[in-house]
Amino acid sequence: MTDAQETAAVPDLLTTGGGPPDDAVSDEGAPIPLLEPREGIPPVVSTPEALASVVAAFAAGTGPVAVDAERASGYRYGQRAYLVQLRRQGAGTALVDPVGCPDLSALGDALTGTEWILHAATQDLPCLREIGMLPSRLFDTELAGRLAGFPRVGLGAMVESVLGYALEKGHSAVDWSTRPLPEPWLRYAALDVELLVDLRDALEKELDRQGKLEWARQEFDAIASAPPAPPRKDPWRRTSGMHKVRRRRQMAVVRELWTARDKVAQRRDVSPGKVLGDAAIIEAALALPLNVHALTALPGFGHRMGRRQLEQWQAAVDRARALSEAALPQPGQQVTGPPPPRSWADKDPAAAARLSAARAGVSTLAEQLNLPQENLITPDTVRRLCWEPPAEPTPEGVASALAALGARPWQVEQVTPLLTRALQATP
Numbered sequence: 001m002t003d004a005q006e007t008a009a010v011p012d013l014l015t016t017g018g019g020p021p022d023d024a025v026s027d028e029g030a031p032i033p034l035l036e037p038r039e040g041i042p043p044v045v046s047t048p049e050a051l052a053s054v055v056a057a058f059a060a061g062t063g064p065v066a067v068d069a070e071r072a073s074g075y076r077y078g079q080r081a082y083l084v085q086l087r088r089q090g091a092g093t094a095l096v097d098p099v100g101c102p103d104l105s106a107l108g109d110a111l112t113g114t115e116w117i118l119h120a121a122t123q124d125l126p127c128l129r130e131i132g133m134l135p136s137r138l139f140d141t142e143l144a145g146r147l148a149g150f151p152r153v154g155l156g157a158m159v160e161s162v163l164g165y166a167l168e169k170g171h172s173a174v175d176w177s178t179r180p181l182p183e184p185w186l187r188y189a190a191l192d193v194e195l196l197v198d199l200r201d202a203l204e205k206e207l208d209r210q211g212k213l214e215w216a217r218q219e220f221d222a223i224a225s226a227p228p229a230p231p232r233k234d235p236w237r238r239t240s241g242m243h244k245v246r247r248r249r250q251m252a253v254v255r256e257l258w259t260a261r262d263k264v265a266q267r268r269d270v271s272p273g274k275v276l277g278d279a280a281i282i283e284a285a286l287a288l289p290l291n292v293h294a295l296t297a298l299p300g301f302g303h304r305m306g307r308r309q310l311e312q313w314q315a316a317v318d319r320a321r322a323l324s325e326a327a328l329p330q331p332g333q334q335v336t337g338p339p340p341p342r343s344w345a346d347k348d349p350a351a352a353a354r355l356s357a358a359r360a361g362v363s364t365l366a367e368q369l370n371l372p373q374e375n376l377i378t379p380d381t382v383r384r385l386c387w388e389p390p391a392e393p394t395p396e397g398v399a400s401a402l403a404a405l406g407a408r409p410w411q412v413e414q415v416t417p418l419l420t421r422a423l424q425a426t427p
Contacts, residue, residue: 031166046100059110061088066196081127082176105132149370240278248328252320253285338387349427357425361418
């Protein structure tokens, strides 16, 4: 009996209003609220001894393992995990505290070879990697939903539309670094993995029905085998409102303030936005204040900010003002690959024609296959192919170029014919 079936069998405990034993939808057709984990809220694992018991239990479990992680985005510096939830047949649900147990490599090792089920895996894998947990095989229920053509692919929406249960939505953006974690938060966390195995099984059947299961497997394998993302170059350029900053001296102010803020945020372990807002950085860059008095008059640097803080930000502005012309940042981020498509018509009309034809073809095929265009083939891959097409734009040449750009075999098979035609387009 699956978790969903067992949940439906005890509606007096888990749902409001009852429900049929083999179906999670009430008589009125409304989703049934999932109020409590089937075995109750498990204790938080925060000691080596408790972790050893969990490792043993999950090593002895059977079938895939549902995994989720909670971060403190917007509250703490970085994207570390502050709670890890797992569920497996024969082991039940575990809530592990990575603060008390910062090394979960033993748990990761115990699950080697086991399929991990995650929702939006690319969001959680970096923080899981930091604590020693990395799957060799996975099933991403969000990506599966995209490939299957579901219009809403959030976990709550998927559980509701596929399994008929309504998950609580109130605690996704709370400060998970809080200790001790409140019981309602723990209940929410446990419920996030309660039905993940059932969701995986249902989505696998749907993908198989649509002839897309092999596509999904290739996508999952690509995620599981992907190396860690390299550090972002010039992250200060992503400051919100950066489009307003035109002059190089102003860009230097953004860079200096962003760097100073990042150091403070890292030292205090708080979100950079809580130290100084992006809007304040942009205001200072545009105004180029000459002194603390002028800085205080700007939005974001008001009377609530202490004199020491103001002097720290003004010092960053002063450093930018003192830079030589040669030391100022260049406008625009140095990137590899083709220029922005809006400039193609002027720079290379033939490339612009190819891109227009390719985009139209991808859009049409994605609609026919009932999946998002970006999952059929990434826009970046299409741009690169159209800007620098293969010397021999034959189907074989296009397929080889797509593979070199990282397209999966199923994508190459689907889009090669239409992209081969698009490369023949003329202005």
